[in-house]
Amino acid sequence: MNKFLKDVLQGLQSSPKYLDSKYFYDKKGDELFQKIMASDEYYLTNAEMEIFSKQSGKIADKVLTEAKQIDVVEFGPGDAVKSIHLLKELMQKHSISNYFPIDISENIIKVLSKHLPVQIPHLRLKGFAGEYFDMLSLVNEISSNQKLVLFLGANIGNFKFNEMPQFCKHLRSLLSAGDMVLIGFDLKKDPAKILAAYNDKAGYTKEFNLNLLKRINKELNANFKINNFQHYATYDPIPGACRSYLISIKQQSVKIEEAEINFEKNEPVFMEISQKYSVKEIDEILLQCGFEVMSHFFDSDKYFTDVLLKC
Ligand SMILES: C[S@@+](CC[C@H](N)C(=O)[O-])C[C@H]1O[C@@H](n2cnc3c(N)ncnc32)[C@H](O)[C@@H]1O
Structure with missing residues (x-):
């Protein structure tokens, strides 16, 4: 079946x-x-877009304090409209070896593989259509470079509160010391x-x-x-x-x-x-999962955070 x-x-x-x-x-x-x-009504995109359009330089600088050259792996990139800002910053600094988008939608991987190399010349892209962890294991087989894993768009919110740590621990187990992760969380705010x-x-x-x-x-x-x-x-x-x-x-x-x-x-x-999470909940859970919190990047309304983690 x-x-x-x-x-x-x-x-x-x-x-x-x-x-x-x-x-x-x-x-x-x-x-x-x-x-x-x-x-x-969908404020999440604007909030996270503001972070990536205004602070990608800062995010890239912080990442490059830990690594000179990295593979960027993106979980569930969608159309990569936010991550493209960070990819461009890292490309300008000659710091990306490979970009590996992983998405369960084959359509997404096809579209990205066609359009992204046009928008970012010289980007070495290899897409993987499938589940996050199955595909990350395949990435590990073909490259042992230091990694930055992106998991944006509050996709992490699609796990129940008690399932999220399990997901983060699994992710940590597939990464090595020195690898980094950038996760987008939607924050608790006005319920309406x-x-x-x-x-x-x-x-x-x-x-x-x-x-x-x-x-x-x-x-x-x-x-x-x-x-x-x-x-x-x-x-x-x-x-x-x-x-x-x-x-x-x-x-x-x-x-x-x-x-x-x-x-x-x-x-x-x-x-x-x-x-939705509070900053305190995010920090406590991620620490328990074996990550060190390097920085939070907030939008100006503090609706959203992208948290940079180190293994
Ligand atoms: C909510 S969209 C977010 C897109 C993008 N990250 C953004 O912020 O705009 C979720 C994406 O994750 C992918 N996705 C959802 N569950 C997945 C899974 N278990 N494994 C791989 N990809 C998945 C979907 O196909 C979709 O492209």
């Missing part, structure tokens, strides 16, 4: 039901995510501002969530009626957890390949978490 089918059935046969958000990103999902990022970012007026987030049902229909021979599901987002300010759900608006059953999945009226399917 293919992995996508196995994960979808496992999620929808569980109680409560869930789907894994890493499957949002097919070609249509990539396009919708670009629209979400460009929406007025956070909730609005996951409930945009134009409805792109809703479409993005429903697109996963369309993808399952297309790729797993399923018959979801998309209009029978509604998008619902919540934010709980104490744990800092923003959660998205699809709600079945009626009792219904859906076929996926040979399986039949029953939904009650108003039954939720958990789709995604976007976890």
